[in-house]
Amino acid sequence: MAEYEAVIGLEVHVQLKTNTKMFCSCKNEFGGAPNSHVCPVCLGMPGVLPTPNEEAIIKTILTGEMLECQIAPRCKFDRKNYFYPDMPKNYQISQYDEPLCANGAVTLNLLAFPKDVQNDPKVNFDKKIRLERIHLEEDVAKSFHYDGASGIDFNRAGTPLMEIVSKADIATPEEAFAYLTALKQILIYGGVSDADMEKGQMRCDVNVSIRPKGQKEYGTKVEIKNLNSISAVRKSLHYEILRQTADVEAGVPIIQQTRRWDDGRGETFMMRTKEKAHDYRYFPDPDLLPLNTEEGLHQTAKSRLPELPAAKKSRLVADYAVTEYQASVLASEVALANYFEKAAANAKNKSAVANFLLNDYFATGGDIENIPVNPEFFSELSNLVEEGKINTKQAKEVFPKMVAENKAPSVLVKELGLSQITDTAALEALCDQAIAANPRSVADFKAGKTNAVNALKGQVMKLSKGQANPQVVGDILLKKLSA
């Protein structure tokens, strides 16, 4: 049996986060009663004219800048002609031969891959997926079909939509998963879109073909639609590659077609074959004058360039002395990194803050968008431990209350009566008590079993009701036993 490899390219549509629609001043807002965010312009009434939303152009250029694209010197719009009930004008204002951004790339990273392959040594986690283009267009309305009738909600019609087209550089379903995850991360970083696939803010069409390993020519490509999550993209690709391989092995030729992913059944189904390419009769939209981007728009976009995930990760390691892994996780979400930087601002041990945030906080089931805690409390808590005022175990007792009540750790320590005993005289008395009560442990220690000190330490902690400073106790015990 020949070995096959897949060739995958993705077309991603991204809804831009702007206040208003692409060519009119209606609100660009998800939800709302059907046809409540509409006006003559986005309904395509006779005589209306489009006026371009500069914020959408800036956000598209910003995306291009974040993804290392070349930015076009002018922003030119074209009309793409086809009849469809969710297209008010029966042409879509889009960009044809002059996309705002060309070329560029998305660089993958370990954490962008599915968890189950993050330890796979065969995976190239730092692969670059090249981009073909990014262009700006208007979104269409939404159709609803009822028994014997259809309804159209034009709230979405005319909202700004960015199309990001990758080159066919993607070789596995896992790379497709990582590409979308990394892309989404960057879009959120730039404040360009919330890029939530479930909400349709990011929509993905997949093109996939297979060919015998080593062959230069591409196989016949199949398009998959109806992919509502990043993991659905991965699953559908696994299914489709197996299906195509089985067909080729059985001598059944692949025909160019569009297939629909059924997430419930975990299979793709044929929607239609592509008889011939649709002729969209693109031509420059005479209602919109080409806009020079070189000065104002491009400069504004550049001034908004955020620190990107890779740079942020390096800086976190350098400035906060967190581990590489902690930095990767923190940098994977801009909100998380921002919160961490506030939380760690006054901490003596910043890595300890990262641990509280990444382990203890997420263990409570909370998320970063809605974290209810004053970030300064993280510094305060870790400093209490650092200064020996409470021990780690006590800190773990304080933590859930700090999260649940958004109360200062110092206040909680008092409320819970958790102050640590650091008074050496008092601790010496407790140590003497433990030594006297546990001759066996003392004998073990003297016989060379240094671990025996831990048993004694446990006794002292018990006697202090957990309030002794374990480090101080250890020091006293060692001193006394070695005397």
Add this chain to the structure above:
Amino acid sequence: MSSPLYTESVASLRRKLAAKEITAVDVADQLLARIEQADGKLNAYNFKPDAAKVRAAAQAADLSKPLGGVPIAIKDVINVQGDPCTCSSKILQGYTAPYDATVIKKLREAGAVLVGRTNMDEFAMGSSTENSSWGVTRNPWDTDRIPGGSSGGSAAVVGGHEAFAALGSDTGGSIRQPAALCGCVGLKPTYGRVSRYGLVAFASSLDQIGPFTKTVEDAALLMEVISGHDPKDNTSVNRPVPKYTDALKQDLRGMKLGVPKEYFISGIDPEVEAATKAAIEHFAKQGAEIVDISLPHTEYACAVYYIIAPAEASANLARFEGVRYGNRVKNPKDILDLYRSTREQGFGPEVKRRIILGTYVLSSGYYDAYYNRAQKVRQLIKRDFEQAFTKCDAILTPTSPTAAFKVGEKTSDPLQMYLADIFTIAVNLAGVCGISIPCGFTKSKLPIGLQIIGAQWGEENVLRAAHGYEQTTEWHKELPGI
């Protein structure tokens, strides 16, 4: 006996209203009576003014405003909130405009009283107003003849004194040609001078709204009101609006007027040619300097126009399919049938012809040979004008190769009909401005128009030349038999 009030110009009406010799309601009443008397013969209004509404608007008009109390008719292609806007097409039967076009807002702010929607060729495609779904409009000088088009209704209501002024739209001559044929003044402004927001688009890169008036002074008055930058129209230009009436204060002495040899060709009616040449001589006598110029790419204008305009129209008219507004066929089989049948029944033959033509020239494989090439030649035509205007202030040509023809005379031959616009089309392709003013009559008493073309933003020169001619001639004072 003094002539009836409805024959007054806007300027003289304004003087009489200011002097309180008449009231705005008198004006409205007399005009309404005139429409009742004349429109049965002309069929110039698709929707005649509602008497009660017009009287109420006249009553409320602020006479201190530049057009306070002046009734103005609107071509049925411009949206007026709450009114129909059919573009003389069955496909827009029943449609009510949900908003005001920018020019309508400006007219309202200037105190004008809006009086009804005028007839036109369907979607402004035609040169005779015979392509209207609501019947042909008749020429007020001879009701056996067409008024020109596509703004034939607006030309006929002004030429026939059923309105003091009107708005029309001009894509390839649709203001100037009917103005010439109906004996009134019609001005096509520079592309970008007047907002297109609310004008149902035929060919977006060529369309401009402009005034029909009885005098050049009135055209200047209306231009002061309707011009100006509109943030809702991306192609409108942010440039101050001059006080156009000031341009009328200068006479013709020292003006350099160009005469292009390419506009005096075979096929031009001898009476039209004679009247134009006499007008040119008249300008010379009044102290203007006449210079010979050349617009070498003139012969390609018609071909270029009939590629670019239908191409844009094929997309602009795609929105008319019965889903959201206008006419829709009953019980379609499916969505495709709804589109096909609605458009099949809703559009007339000329509109279909141009949609098919435009769809063809944009098709893959033909785009470069037609649309792209036409755009390149359009640049050459534009350059012709730029070069010509280094030698002169304005250009004199006939407006139309013939006077008004008979109803039905050219309907069977679209190419003959297209040639009615050969002298006006290049002005739209170049984006410059032009006016048509009366410059004589044929032996059978049909008006002849003179076209004065100005550079981009050259309206002041055009108005000055037109006014200088008008003030030293009598043609504009003639009244039609209607």
